[in-house]
Amino acid sequence: MFADRMREDRALDAARPGIIDEWLSGWRDSRMLRVLAEAGSKLFAPGKSLYFRLGQGKYLALTGVRYCRVTCAKGVVWVTASGDGRDRVLTPGQSLTLGNAGKVVISGRGESSEVKVRWD
Known part of the structure; x- marks a missing residue:
């Protein structure tokens, strides 16, 4: 022992x-x-933007999102924001402005979807 x-x-x-x-x-x-x-x-400063290409079933998750604009450039994207209560589907040329969302999940629908996220 x-x-x-x-x-x-x-x-x-x-x-x-x-x-x-x-x-x-x-x-x-x-x-x-x-x-x-x-x-x-x-x-993630105001005026900065990111451009993403998302394939079928691929997604982008952003946390701590404040005052950003999500714009669909190509294909179809599905945007879910916490506190919003509903999902949004964006087609080319459409955009969505998010206030104080917290967490945002953007997923691609179709072969190749392109999305731009810009902080205002």
């Missing part, structure tokens, strides 16, 4: 990171989060 306890202690000590390891991992994680937040703020 005593030998098992010593073996457990050695295993736990080996698995436990040291103070420097914890500090480095915390610094790395916070730096990575800061870089990702900066990149996201530049990408």
Whole structure:
């Protein structure tokens, strides 16, 4: 019994990171989060837009969506926004303006659908 306890202690000590390891991992994680937040703020800033090609059954999920316009460029796309209560089907040339939707799922219908998402 005593030998098992010593073996457990050695295993736990080996698995436990040291103070420097914890500090480095915390610094790395916070730096990575800061870089990702900066990149996201530049990408999803007003006036920026993204263009996607979605095939049959493929979808695009966006979270934290605020004031964006979804425009169908080609094919047919299906747009579902949280808090909206209904789904929208857009054909080429049609667009949908979303206020404070939170989460939006855009899926392609047909062989190749193209959609543009622009933040206003």
